[in-house]
Amino acid sequence: MVAGAVAGILEHCVMYPVDCVKTRMQSLQPDPAARYRNVLEALWRIIRTEGLWRPMRGLNVTATGAGPAHALYFACYEKLKKTLSDVIHPGGNSHIANGIEPSCAGPPLPQLSGLCCCQCFPVSAWFGAAALGWGAAGCVATLLHDAAMNPAEVVKQRMQMYNSPYHRVTDCVRAVWQNEGAGAFYRSYTTQLTMNVPFQAIHFMTYEFLQEHFNPQRRYNPSSHMLSGACAGAVAAAATTPLDVCKTLLNTQEPLALNSNITGHITGMASAFRTVYQVGGLTAYFRGVQARVIYQIPSTAIAWSVYEFFKYLITKRQDEWRAAK
Template sequence: MSAVSAPQRAASPDPAGQRVSVAASLLRLSTHIRYENLAAGLSGGVISTVVLHPLDLVKIRFAVSDGLSVRPQYDGVLHCIKSIWRMEGVRGLYQGVTPNVWGAGASWGLYFLFYNAIKAYTQEGRTAELSAVEHLMSAAEAGMLTLCLTNPVWVTKTRLVLQYTADPSKKQYGGMLDALVKIYRHEGIPGLYRGFLPGLVGTSHAALQFMAYERLKRDYSRAKEQPSESLLCPGEYIAMAAVSKVFAVVITYPYQVVRARLQDQHNNYSGIADVLGKTWRNEGLEGFYKGMGPNLLRVIPACSITFLVYEHVSHVLLNQDH
């Protein structure tokens, strides 16, 4: 039973009755909101982003690599990092870090906030643990809510990391706020929500990851004959986070390529179908997995750090240490 669909199925056909039922359900859902989850998720997201932002920049540059002459050509991850370092130094490797920190911190914080609230709502009045499908649905709903609030930040980050010149006077955007203002001024709200639809598809990535993570954590705790919410050691959290992340990335990575290309200021696609068609014709299946190598190098440690920090901070804040 999901937090969104359940009240709608149970509601009266009368519109006024439906509004009352939805309002009551949202009120019940709000009672399960714990801001400790927000703080713990935000902490994990910020720490992992600051440490690993250069690999995120490399991943995006490879994802949009479609042969345009405006783009630098890289032979691999190390060549890309060395080239950026040589041209722009540390500053070049950290282009777009501000919206990335804001976006990752807010996304992880909001995601854990919504996810745990929806899980608790779904668990109301039950003693049995949630099923894999219920974890999947809870994570998907949390992802959709989070994306609605954070998509403009991700558009801004993509635009900033795709500025290839080292000369500040030739850069289109001077920073996060400048990019937000210019995108809104020249492209309006649609510009700030470029890539939103593939982003919605991408909520399946987090949903699959959380489903796998919860299942691994539950089965491992059962094998050790301890409660599923028991605090594990760092290595155990890191291993489960890494396995669940690889599982989700392999299945869903092509949406990230589509999303990055839609948000790229150097190309103009008419929509998702246009990106899919051109990428397939010009680059084949391989085109949809460009940048997955550097992405895995970044997201596996990033996810491991995020989940490790989240689990320990949330246990401290929620007084759930065992």
């Protein structure tokens, strides 16, 4: 759980400015001053016009939520992965803590030149029972993660929006509670799950699939953890962007989009999907996809690298302590 908490906090904090840009780029009817062509231009304009620290607003509530959310997330995933691995493939090593080997370097990454994708990555692996087990473990872990993280997401995204009236977390929490009720903090929970369950299924299946090929002995191998994590994050992020756009609309209740299309609050995924289409058409479902992928590639690489390092370190210390007794 300690490894998961540290990994989660670092993942969200390091790439937080890009997350701020992603939230703004997903706006359905942005203010003319908040229309951006790409991530770099957005960051430059936000810093130049709103101040150096503006892209970091809301970071504290994100870090507060990410610690317990990721601790539950990785602990649940490891437990379920071990249980399912033992059922599906008794004696397999996919659930052993990476790195409990004399060598920390691990085997080199395989050379892919000259191999077709069928030789390097057999398709049957994707449809095997092991892949389904990894995906199932990731889905269940997501239920706990999102339950802990959803209120922080609501506050964070409202503070990230252009011309946000909230400068402090307490101001935002108080305003949401008084004006919309406690349920507003979980208004997007079902949409968050609808997005994150397939996201994490794709994410974990891709990561474990790549680890089976790049690091079959499951040694602690930083390069394989970073590469597998980055690829897994990119694939999962691109595939689930339409759901993320709807989640952002539910969290922010974007005034310009709502005032011109509906009255009241958007309260469900179906309503969010309709509103996104009414305002921006099909292309609106992929607003911010560039920023989302750019955010996820280093985020998931950092998360897995840090998590695998601390898992290796803690497990090694525990084994040494047991051996010394």
